[in-house]
Amino acid sequence: MTSIILLGVSCAIGGYLIGVFIGVKRAIKAEERADRYLLAILDLDRWCGHPSPAARIIAKHLMVVGEGDPLNAGTPCGEEPCTVMGLREQLTRLQRLQPRALPRAVGVIKNDPVLHGWHMQPLVPWETIGANALLYNSPPAEKANGLDAAARDVLAERRRQQDVEGWTLEHDDEHVSGEISALAAFYAMPPAARDWDASSTGYGETLGEAMLPPDWRAKPGDRREELKKAGALILAEIERLDRIAAHQEGEDA
Incomplete structure (x- = not known):
């Protein structure tokens, strides 16, 4: 009888651990997919060496609205610098391929990059509040x-x-x-x-x-x-x- 009880407890624990493992694995896969979308949209790793908070917000937004799985904005062109203009071009391409993936955001992004050292960078740092404005602001x-x-x-x-x-x-x-x-x-x-x-x-x-x-x-x-x-x-x-x-x-x- 004791062996049967122990066997039942072991099965329950094993099932729980398997469920946890599967859940973690799914979460990892979702995070990996989000990172892929993130890099396809902004490709800011060429600029600052790591994905920006703004890019991650956009990627997670796409996952929430269900546009993530088929999303492929295309790899940014090699001559496109990580600038505001490069971001505008990538977003325009994304909106053309997946019209429902992002609200129209071109008017929200500042148009004039400034020279900073040897490369161009946005006028305003891409912080969380800026990304929220990018995603949800409406035209005038x-x-x-x-x-x-x-x-x-x-x-x-x-x-x-x-x-x-x-x-x-x-x-x-x-x-x-x-x-x-x-x-x-x-x-x-x-x-x-x-x-x-x-x-x-x-x-x-x-x-x-x-x-x-x-x-x-x-x-x-x-x-x-x-x-x-x-x-x-x-x-x-x-x-x-x-x-x-x-x-x-x-x-x-």
Whole structure:
């Protein structure tokens, strides 16, 4: 009986130690992966001899958001010095390959390196607070608001077309002859051009009438409202083409 108890205790301890070992091994692997991403992003070991705190924060951020495993920003070019400009280039390359990996950070990095001894170095040391600003700061509000409002209005119009007008995905998929693009073009074209003579086309007396698909009716409004509708319709047509491409890829697979 005592032997059985001792055997059970030994198995329990062994299982616990194995679990600890596996956990430590996983932690080491995660840390190694973070270091690889860290060096791919900044490669600051060529500059100061060891990875900087800022680089480690960026690497760990990538691990948290789940972009670490496939991440490969490419090895920095040999002629790229460890300077602010070199960092800007590496971040730009990273954002181009992995758009979701980092917030847009180019505007946060200082642009002017200073000569320090025989090499260039950033104006401000890369400390933790600087890395946090790099990762999370947003563009100036006055620059972002105009774009955000325009994009928000186009998306809202697209949603209205679906919910109110009945322009569902199924509806859009039935129109394969450019009707959606034609209506978008009607809204986007200069209003005066809609009255150009187009009787020779046989589709209508004016260019605007000739452009509209049969039985389709535009609802003119002020210029911004029309451009918003055009943007939403163009978005709808792009989505339709993407669905066709995805379907064809599925059939070819």
